[in-house]
Every structure is written in structure tokens, then in C-alpha cells.
Amino acid sequence: MVPGEPGPSWNPIIDLQLLWSFPFMVNAFRAGTIVAVLAGLIGWFMVLRRQSFAGHTVAVAGFPGAAGATLLGVAPVFGYFGFCLAAAAVIAALPRGRDAGYREESAVTGTVNAFALACGYLFIALYKGFLGGVNALLFGNFLGITDDDVLALLAVAVVALAVLAAVGRPLLFASVDPDVAAARGVPVRALSVVFLMLLGAAVAEASQITGTLLVFALLVMPAATAQRLTARPVASLALTVLIGIVATWLGLGIAYFSPYPIGFCVTTVAFAGYLLAHAARAGRFGLPRPRLAGGAT
């Protein structure tokens, strides 16, 4: 990427000072960083477990949640968390054949996705005058994040990360090789439920930055980029977090200096990183262990 944020002065230090002179931008950066770390780590496991369709469904459930909360006069945060966690619980409760059931599962998932979005649209239609807010819910908004919001995000993220740290190693085992893990006494099913709840929390957090439709930008793209660059779990996790933070910060910077929604900016930066990782990988084809620094930062 370019060695600094594109902005009026093209001097990264001055631009950052400018950005951070506004309290709402400081809060946006704080919130973005918290979300990037949590979403990156959870997303890494999600990509590994091939559950990105589930992540998509959970994210989509956040839209009626936020719209419904607005309709009822509650803060959208509660709607995000309530609906995302509920959707994750429903997915966890569904019986899950591993590769059997793909046809039916995709038809059901597609229907549930569309129906959730339709519900959100109903709530918005019922709540007149909210039409402009649709784009914020769907494609992200970084204005108006209060100190309390940041604290709430931080609290949820800390709890989620603590749980993730506690179950990290067996979860990795269960994700890579569920049969062997089950035979060794790892509670695979319970871990799957725990993970889906964590995923619900991470999606609810990410939705507030990138919007419901673009959570993949923070959830999937950093992890996919990192897993493209290295196969070692710890390095890959660290790289995921790094890419997520860089994408968020760059996205926030671009969004501030341009009229475009934050979701588009973060998605574009993250996607560019993903493409660069692919290019770097293709360029060094044959080398067993590509160096990490070149691709993403």
C-alpha cells in the first residue's frame, strides 16, 4: 500500500493529527481497532472452519436487529447483539451434516438471509423517516460513536477474547480434524456452539463499523489474506490482526477525506490487500515460505 493515508496534506503525521483532533474520529479509531482485533481473530477461525456462509447469515440477521431496535426506540447496539447472537444460537442448534446436506442447507440459508433482510426492510418501512439510515445500517457508519459505545465494544471484545483464549487450542484441533479431536476427548460439539456465539458477538461488533452487508471486509478478508501468506497458526493470527487494523485505519482515513461510506473504504482496502497477497504468492510461486512484510503493510 501507499506509505501513508491519502489526504489533503499527504503527510501521514499531519493528517493523523488532524483526524485525531476530532473526538468522534478518535472514538471511531478506538472502536475500529477493537473491532478489527476481535473480528480478525474470530474470522481467522471462521475461515479455517469454512463457516463463512454462517458468518454471512449471522451478519444479515443484524440488519433487522438494528432496524427493529431503532423502531422500538432502543439503541441499535442492542439490536445488533441480540439478533446476531440469536442467529448464531439458531445455527448452532441446527443439525449439521458435514458435507452432506449442502443443497438443502444452502436453500435454507438463502431463504433465511433474504427473509431477515426483508424483516429489516419492514421495520424501516414502519419507522418512517428513517430511510436515509438504511445505508448506514447496511454499509457502515463511523460518525456518532460515543465513549459509552467504545466501552461497550471493548467490554464485549475483552470477554470474547478471553473465551477465545481459553478454548483456542482445542478449537484449533477441532477445526482442523474434528474426528480425531472428538476421539481424543475434545468436546467438538460444545466448542462449535461456543465458537458460533463468539462469531455472533464479533459480527455484531463488526456490523457497527462496516455495516451489515460488508462485515466480510473485517471478518474474512484479513484472515484469508493472512492464511494465504503463511501456514503457521501464530504468525497467521498475528498477521490477521495487523491487516485488520491497517485496513480499518486506512478505511477510516479515506472515509473521512472522501464522501464515500466507511464500509466501501474498508472493504476496498482489505480487498486490495487480499489481491496483493494473491499476487505476492503468485510472484513467488515455488518458494516454500514467503516473507510476510511485502504483501500487506
Next chain:
Amino acid sequence: MTPLTRLDDAVQPSAPPAWPSTGDPVVCLRGAAARVGGRTLWRDVDLSVAAGEFVAVLGPNGVGKSTLVKTILGLQPAAAGEVRVLGGRPGRANHRIGYLPQRRGFDATLRIRGVDVVRLGLDGDRWGIPLPGSARFARRRRAAEARVAEVIDLVGATGYAHRPIGQLSGGEQQRLLIAQALVRRPALLLLDEPLDSLDLPNQGAVAALLGHVAHAEGVSVMIVAHDVNPLLAYLDGVVYLAHGAAVTGTPDEVINGPALSRLYGSPVEVLCTSDGRLVVVGAPEPPAVHADRHADRPSGARDGSR
């Protein structure tokens, strides 16, 4: 321990070779070669299969058995030599060939009945949809339904043909697929590892069924197999591919120590257990004891690699 006897001693002074026969060949290869991705899989293969003959294609993994089938279907051009199928170039008469590709089977969520899959073998390449209730086509439709029922009965699948094919066992699916391959009354049946993934009783039953199809219905059957034992009682001929070349002949001519030793260029023994099973010993990859899958499956099946 199973007592083993040398096959050569047991069957060497047997009847004179009855294969290849002199009839008009359904499949005929002369000096044929196959090249995939710049690598020559086999060359100088001579082969002739007449009507009503049951021939097995044997050999270790990756040697080009499936490629031989594709060459006969015209999906893979021969790199050299001459290939004639049903009196013409390969691919010209595919409507008279029943083909059963190598596969894993249908997954459990495919909600299509077995009888529909068989029916597709009959008219699945026609455009449009079958018109419901049209009197003009009623007779033709009844004939089609009768043929489907007949062929399902032939393979012994009547009991479960109306259940969704994804929910059937591997053996049941395999019988329905054989019915699909047979439904058009083909002159030639090409089967790529139809016995893979079946248990022993099912292997025997499918082999017997194919033997019946060949000898009673006069259909030429070519079958790619890993394990010759379930087929042995019914086979007229064997093509053994290894080391880029092929030996063809009756089972007794091909599956013996000297013939396979010549093919591999190293000492190979064929042992016969007391229950008549053959075991090839000393070959780089003994086909009778290995049942793992091919490396040369269609490239489309191996996707998602990183």
C-alpha cells in the same frame, strides 16, 4: 494363513486361447497410444473386443485405465495408432455406448428418484421438457416407461428405484447407474471402476450381472477394475496396463507370472489362494490387494486447492 499355490502350475496347461475372437470387433485399437499433459501413458496397445464379450482393464494406479475408456469414447484423442469403435471413429457412435464414469456417488441431498436418473439415460439429451398428458406422445411415453422398468428389473433395483437416489447405498446407486447405462440398449458398455466402494457380496452380484449382460444380451462390456477376483469367473479377456504398455489375452494368458514379469520388467508372481483368488506379488503396486483411488480422475474433480 491362506494356503497359496503357484497359479502357473495350476492353470498353465489350460484350453487354447478363446480371446480375442475373430468376430467383427466392437472396439478395435491398433498400435494406439495416449498422451496426457505431455506424458505418454501407454503406447502400442492392440485390442479387439467383439460383441457379447466381457473384458476387464486392469493395472496399477495412474497407468491410464480411465484414459483408455475416454479414448474409446472419443473424449481423449489417441496420440498415435488407430482406434475404431462400433465401426467408426471414436465419439461417432456414443449414443450406442453405455458409459459409467468413475465417481463417488450421489450425495444425500440429491432429491431425484433413481428411476428419473435412469430415465435421463434414455432421453436426457433431448431439448425441452416431457409434456404432461399429451395423448400424441402417450404410446412413446409408455414404451419409454416400460423400458426403464424393464432395465431396472434387470439390475434388480425395482425395490428402491422410486426412492431419492442420494439416500440409497453405494451398491444400490451403482445398480441404478448400470441400469442407466443399459437403458438405451447399447452395443458397448464402458464401466470405470464400478466395483470400487462396493462390499464383497455387492461386487460379486454386480460382476454376475455384467457377465449376464454380456453373454445373454450380447452387449460388449469393458470394465476398468482394480481387483480382478470378483470378475474372474465371467471374463472373456483381460487388458493389463503397466509401464506404458499392455498385455491382452484371456485371463489365464495375462494374469500369470511370466506375462506380468515381462510387462513390468521385474520378477512378478501370481499366487492363487485356496478359494481361487489371485494375488499379484512383486509388482510395484499389486492390484489385487490395493483398492485406493486413481490419480488420473478428471481435473474438474480436484478443485479448491490452494
Next chain:
Amino acid sequence: MTALLGPPFLQHALLAGTAIAAAAGLVGYFLVLRAQVFTGDALSHVAFTGALAALAFGLDARVGLFAATIGIAVLMGALGRRGRADDVVIGSVFAWILGMGVFFLTLYTTTRSTANGAAGVTVLFGSIFGLSGAQAGVAAAVAVAVCLGMLLIARPLLFASVDEAVAAARGVPVRLLGYGFLVLVGACTAEATQAVGALLVLGLLAAPAGTAQRLTHRPFLALALSAGLAVAEMWAGLGLSYAIPHTPPSFAILAAAALVYAAVLVAGAVRDRRGRSRQHAVT
């Protein structure tokens, strides 16, 4: 006669909606059968971006809709199986494409003085009651063409979907059919986007098809059922939305489709359980 069908906007909606629902039902059946529902999802995202890009450049939204969906459908066909293998790749690419849609939305609303701020919402969630008579006529004509195309290729496509290798050996143009089908999916998505919106197309494609495949194992009956269900659900949704104030038609259509599917799934699960317990009793 026409008075019975309500005001003109409802008649237009019924005309376009019926044809679009039938097309979506036919296309959706094969999407579910071929396990390509994600493709439909992806194309609906493309539809959003295409429509807004066209608006941003001052063109008719439908030009962008059809160009984008059919173009991307052909591209996905060219990528072949590799294109549908990895849901991470698909998800990333199409999240970005949605992001581009927002970009065009902003471009549209900021550069055009006449621009309507709700254009994005319209494309995302559809406005079937907003169709003019001419628009409805064109939509119905295109949808009927999609239906006819689907019916023409239905049988060989079924063969190729169920049993690709055998179909190819029998001379069915498997690859060409795959292309043709994707183009029809693209056209159908573009059509349905006008009715229920880019985000909700997926439901109209997946729900009736999933329901039909639950109800019967006969492929052509399921195909007909899928189209019939889609049309019935479309009518039910339009009727509900017309009767109940403040209910957007897109929501009512999707609600009808999702409810029917859910009812069939629950009934199937109950029957399965009962059947299993009966089997246990026998053995």
C-alpha cells in the same frame, strides 16, 4: 374485469410479478439442484452494483442490471468450477462488489442534482408497486423469455446437473449448457431485482425451489411446482401488501415464501420422525 384486479399499479405489479416469479421458480430449481445458490446470491450483489453504476452514469438502471448480471454470469461460467469452489473467495469478491455499489450510490446522490436519495433502497429492496405499465410489460416479456429458455434446456440441463460425465459422453453440450444457464440466472436476477430488490432476490430463487424439492422427488413435477409456488407466493405477497397498510410488497412476498418453506420443512421433519419411530416399532 380489470377493475376486479384493483388499481393500475397493482395490475402492473401482478403482470410483472407473475412472470418474474415463474422465471425465478424455474431458475431457482436448478440453482438448488446444482448447489449453486451462492451463485444466485453473488449475482444479486452484482445486480445492486450494476444498477447503481448505471444510475451514476446517467443510464437507465435496467441497462446496468442486465449488463452486470449477465456479464458476471458469463465470467463465472468461464471461471468454471474454480469460481464456485471457495466460498471465502466468492464472499470476499462480492463483499467488495457490494462496497462498489455503495460507492456508485454515493456518486449518484452527490453528483446528480435530480437524484433521489432513496435510489439505493429501491434497488436493494425493490419497488414492484412503482412499475409503470410499460416497465411492467417489458419485465413480463423478458421474464417469459427466461421461462421459455429454461423450459427449452430443462431436460439436458437436468441430465448434466445430475450426471455430468455421462451427459458429456452422450453428447450433451455440458459446458455450453452451464453458460446458458448462468446467463438465464443473470437475466432472472436482474428481472427479480426490479420486483423484490437485490437483497431479497435470493429468497425468491431459493425458497420455492427448496420447498418443491422437499415436496416431490420427481424432477419435472418439482420444476413445475417450484414455478407454481413462486407465482402463488408472489400473488399472496402482493395481495397482503395491498391489503395491509405499511407492509412493503417485498417483505410480504418473502414472508409468504419463507413461511411456506418453513411449514414444509417442519412437516417433513415431523413425518421423518414419525416414520423412524414406526420403523423402530416394526424392527
